[in-house]
Amino acid sequence: MADTSAEHPSSIGREAWITGIGLATSLGEGLDSHWDALNSKTVNVDETTFAPHVVHPMTKLTFDAQIPKKGDQRQMEAWQRIGTYAAGLALDSAGIKGNSDILSRTDMIVAAGGGERDLAVDSAVINASIQGNAAPALLNERLMNDLRPTLFLAQLSNLLAGNVSIVHGVTGSSRTFMGEEAAGVDAARIALARIAAGQSDIALVGAAQNSERKEMLMLYEFGNFNLKNKFAPVWERDNGFALGAGGVFLVIESKEHAQARGAKPYAKLSRVVADHARRKAAGDVTTSLDGLWSKLGPVGPNAAIITGTTGAAPVTGEERAFIEKHRDLPVRASGTPFGLALAALSISRGALFPPNDKTGVEIEMAKPPSQIVVVGAGHWRGEGMALVEAV
């Protein structure tokens, strides 16, 4: 059960800085709009389009700004466009957009979903089948005739990374991790481990998700995980998450690499650890999170916690039990897996955004945070934790 990356603290070598952040979510686009939204306690929810399911809808983006060729935009489905857009924002933020020397050495790890389907084609097949017109060739005929050939490329998980390579010229390497919430944690974990060990100098790490998809809601509806009817902050929910939309990318590089090119850090990424509790017994997740916490190194009094807790039961309760053990630290539930970006943003702004919670889990923080622990427990599997610190 032990996380292997933190068992050998001596192997943690080079310091890694977060030097670029690209954020495009339901709260807006770019760092300022996110900071403003967090400080004004804005939450963007759509309770009607997919009623009774509640989702956080994507901000409308002008894709041309980051994906100049219409042909490229047409080759992507929404989740890829959102991600490619956010990757561009991150490269801009790090000051390496268009710098082919650096981009050709930049290692990319993307945490991906995929599989956006053609709902009309699926429906046509289903209706023909159920009416007994299920000649052997029916499925073949409909799919051969009705599927857009390029749709496959818009569905393939590794084609978000592929599009980032094509549109932004990031070619050092390209790896795509899949596996729900844990994939994002592992993407950051592996990128940091490689940089710390000198296997990589600079990495582009990120993810994208389109919440406004019925087939995506379906997968979670099978397990009764969707938040229904009315939005409520995660700490007030019995069970359920509202799927969030967004693209989030970070540029992470070794301190030496950043200094050599005169890049300013938003924050230092000190640790990323992950675990896979079996979740067979009550308390397994709390134990897993306790174990991860112990691997972070010293967490001081000027620390805060940002959690991506989902609101899903029973895991949110177990995460809350873990957080109760750290009552002295201010906690924020981002409701998203974007915790690393929000932590780096908060550290760079010298403040934690205000609480937005009536249950008392979240408290004010008057002083600037010097450390932020980012916590994530996947709705079904996967626990992760990261330590983001002021440089």
Added chain:
Amino acid sequence: MTATRDKFGRPIVVVTGMGVVTSLGAGKTDNWTKLTAGESGIRTITRFPTDGLKTTMAGTIDFIPVEPFSSTVLSERLADVAVEEAVAQSGIGSKGDFPGPLFLAVAPIELEWEPRNELARATGLTSGIDYDALLKASGSGHFTGLHRRFLFGSVADHLTETFGTKGSPISLSTACASGATAIQLGVEAIRRGETDAALCVATDGSVNAEALIRFSLLSALSTNNDPPQAAVRPFSKNRDGFVMAEGAGALVLESLESATARGAKVLGVVAGCGELADSFHRTRSSPDGKPIIGCVKNALSDAGMSTDQIDYINAHGTGTPENDKMEYTGISSVFGERAQQIPVSSNKSMVGHTLSAAGAVEAVFSLLTLEHQRIPPTINYDVPDPAIPFDVVPNKARDARVAAVMSNSFGFGGQNASLILTREPV
């Protein structure tokens, strides 16, 4: 006392267990016998109706039955078979307690047609069924199992819980290079000193109607349906596409130090890994070959080896007009005149393209090549392509002195990965 670090001071990474399953059979023995006999695992598809399809054959694995058929379930079973063989051979850990992390190459998972039609029936409607109706039916509590089954991480969850790997299991996709990437992640983790062992697995059970049609619509598949055994023709002038196939490969990687300490038999060394992404096109390689050239050079430099130390190239060799040409362009640019002398064969001529699994399946075959000092052939090589003057080891296996193999994998989305496998540490 043998050195346990390479010339760069990194822990030497060795292979102590291997498992493989392909359309040729389950296990190394069966696969190696058939592979070196030049047998093909490609057959006419019987799993689903092929009416109206341009391609009607594939390297399906029908000897491991899954009823009703599900690509995700088959992928998981294939992985189980390969991992059991690999772990048993290595003798590492104890049952259900593998002392290291899991890196799993797996095809992207999504809900399949069988459960989608079941949901449609559950709506109670007989017409006008749309995704609103399906979504409504999904929440009845009758389909909880579908959530567990069709999560992206579900196959990795199963493996990590069955074999007791440690930490957070990683499910990854770099398209047709995925298997090589899984191995590269394991090598890197051991070199960092994070772990003494890693379980690197790649599996693919994707031959279903929709997946076949998706590739067919991209004009990527061979339509040489009759006879199916002659469909895959890597490096031949009359090649016309790849053939989808199923399989799994598993490797137990360990530091040489750890393997030596526990007295494990060393099957080979992963001396180097290289990768480089291509920004040219979603499905095509850059016409100048630069990304492939860079990838191959990265692998050589990671191993600290030169081209004249490579004795055999286990090619990606899909049999598509584009891939094979670009592979020659890339290899000949790096290897110079030696490109026409060094043996270069394609396992895919016999087992088809096992997609996400290919990199690991071919790494296992490369290691078996090192063990047996025998190079599997490229079959169906009857009409040489003058533009690709490789020594493809045509049609018959060949005994040869092989100390180092380069195994290449290239995929959609600009994915390129190369591995260098050796008998002894270099």
